[in-house]
Amino acid sequence: MQLSRRLAGLASAAALSLCICLPAHAAATAQEQLHAFVSSVTAATGSFTQATTGGQQSQPRPPQSGTFSFQRPGKFKWSVQKPYEQLIIADGKQVYQYDPDLAQVTVRKVDQAIGTSPAAILFGSGSLEQSFDVSALPARDGLEWLRAKPRTTDAGFSRVDIGFKDNQPVRIELLDAFGQTTRVDLSNIVPNPHISAQDFQFTPPKGVDVVNM
Numbered sequence: 001m002q003l004s005r006r007l008a009g010l011a012s013a014a015a016l017s018l019c020i021c022l023p024a025h026a027a028a029t030a031q032e033q034l035h036a037f038v039s040s041v042t043a044a045t046g047s048f049t050q051a052t053t054g055g056q057q058s059q060p061r062p063p064q065s066g067t068f069s070f071q072r073p074g075k076f077k078w079s080v081q082k083p084y085e086q087l088i089i090a091d092g093k094q095v096y097q098y099d100p101d102l103a104q105v106t107v108r109k110v111d112q113a114i115g116t117s118p119a120a121i122l123f124g125s126g127s128l129e130q131s132f133d134v135s136a137l138p139a140r141d142g143l144e145w146l147r148a149k150p151r152t153t154d155a156g157f158s159r160v161d162i163g164f165k166d167n168q169p170v171r172i173e174l175l176d177a178f179g180q181t182t183r184v185d186l187s188n189i190v191p192n193p194h195i196s197a198q199d200f201q202f203t204p205p206k207g208v209d210v211v212n213m
Helices: 002-016 030-040 110-114 119-123
Strands: 043-054 064-071 075-082 086-091 094-099 104-109 132-140 143-150 157-165 168-176 180-191 209-212
Touching: 030 132, 030 143, 030 157, 030 168, 104 110
Parallel strands: 104 209
Antiparallel strands: 043 064, 043 180, 064 075, 075 086, 086 094, 094 104, 132 143, 143 157, 157 168, 168 180
């Protein structure tokens, strides 16, 4: 259970890197839209659903749903609400992963938690091509797609595919090192809202184990 939730956290961080409405382009490719996102969007809020399939898991894990918010650089909140509660929150320096069922908080530095994951696109200042090999994919399911493969072997995943429609990334499919595919669907996206800095602050509840990585 703890391992599966760590994997869910990785997928969540990956999804957060791309969940945002983009400025309008005429007939923009998926890669063009992603570059527009990196250059123009500083914050967002929205909702997500997430499901993981394949790999060596003995039985499918139930789909997850919840809400998210982020603010560049390095601040985000990914809140799983169903079927269980889990919170991943970063204040710009540290990332806290809080699991109420396990009564545990895992703490990592932002750079360690993000690394070369797709979240680096959101929280860092570099370009996509600095950390990923990027290629176009054929359109499917009414979406325009691109694929990003990490240039390093320790990213924890093999590739991430991002599907766009009407200048919005609406689906992310991440293939991890365990052969599992996590699909994240995004909705109710609000670009560049006002978000209080307090929304990204986290104090571990009393009585929980705090593990510093």
